[in-house]
Amino acid sequence: MFQETGEIEGEFAVYGTERVLNAFFNYRKPAPLFLPKGNGLGISPDDPIIVPSWMTKEDLEYYTGKFEKTGFTGGLNYYRALDLNWELTGPWTEAKVSVPVKFIVGDLDLTYNSVGGKDYIESGEFKKDVPLLEDVIILEGVAHFLHEEKPEEINKHIHQFFEQFSI
Known part of the structure; x- marks a missing residue:
């Protein structure tokens, strides 16, 4: 079950928007992303921010500014609604x-x-x-x-x- 609205956002707030985005941008494990309660990102608020080689610090700052305005809830809600998404797209199953x-x-x-x-x-x-x-x-x-x-x-x-x- 996916975490309730607000729970993971609260965890993300501990790390800060820039650190959370940086963790996502640096995610290079050939596996699905799981965000279990407690420390879903597997990072520490004290971890240094290491910008990926394909991105600039200015890019990261740009995305950080955007997510600081909107938060992560919109993107996370897509995953919270996966069952509903499947239900709503049911008529196109064989399309x-x-x-x-x-x-x-x-x-x-x-x-x-x-x-x-x-x-x-x-x-x-x-x-x-x-x-x-x-x-x-x-x-x-x-x-x-x-x-x-x-x-x-x-x-x-x-x-x-x-x-x-x-x-």
Whole structure:
């Protein structure tokens, strides 16, 4: 069960917005993210902030400023409502994605490594649900923020994908 509204936000407040965001940006475990009560991030309020190599201190400050205004509740509520999301999207359970698709993910992405995620993509089940899947790109050494970690490579893939539709 996901923590009640306010609980994890209260834990995050102990660490501070910048430290919490930095922990997320540095999350590079090929596993899903779990936030158990007590110390869900596995960090200390005294840990130094080490900005990832693909980000600047100014970037982190920008995101920190935005999250200090809005908080984490909006993003966390998505996960709190997973059962409701599944219920609301139930009518589309058997629907197929019927447009051309190029799928790009990092091999360290927490969603790619969530329970069943990698197997679904690599076993061919993904292709059954996305019949016009043209390509699956798995970037090595890349985590959840692939567009920031490898912007040139991502742009190249997107550009190449769209080029095939140009006249």
